[in-house]
Amino acid sequence: MILMTSSSHEEGVERQWAILTKEFIGDNNGKLTGLKVVDITWGINKQGKMGFEEIAGTERVIPCELALLAIGFVGAEKGGIVEELKIELDERGNIKTQNYQSTQESIFAAGDMRRGQSLVVWAISEGREAARAVDTWLTGSSNLEAKDESFIHLTEEEEA
Secondary structure, X not given: OOOOOOHHHHOOOOOOOOEEEEEEEEOOOOOEEEEEEEEEEEEEOOOOOEEEEEOOOOOEEEEOOOOOOOOOOOOOOOOHHHHHOOOOEOOOOOEOOXXXXXXXXXXXXXXXXXXXXXXXXXXXXXHHHHHHHHHHHHHOOXXXXXXXXXXXXXXXXXXX
C-alpha cells in the first residue's frame, strides 16, 4: 500500500487511523467544540466474530469546530440529528438547501443528502460546490473554482 502525500498533508494535516467517533461535544450555545473518540482494533472479538473493539484507555476529546460527515447514501433520517437540529427536508425527503446551506444557517449539505441517491461523480461535484459555499459563508468570498466558472476567460471574438 502506498500512502500518497497531498497538499493538505504538506500543510500539517495528520493522518489518524482506526478511530471511532463516540460523541459530538458542544458548548452551552450548541456550538461544536470537540469530538469524543476512541482507538479501535479490528480482529476476532470475545464472541469469536470479526469486528471492531475499542481499546481501553484511549478515549479522548479532539478539539473540533467543524465536522463534515461523509457517510454515503443512507437517506435523510427523519429523526436523529436532522430532527434535533431542526433541518427541513424537501418534498423528496432530502435536506432542503439553498446554495448548499440547509434551513439552519451554519449547516450545509451536499451529495446524496441534498439531491438523493446518485453517481459518485455527482457526490464529488457536490462536495466541491459545498466546500465553496462553506468557504464563502465563513469568509465572505472564495477562491475555490466553481463548476460554472473557468480559469480561462475568452473574449467574445476568441469564443467565436
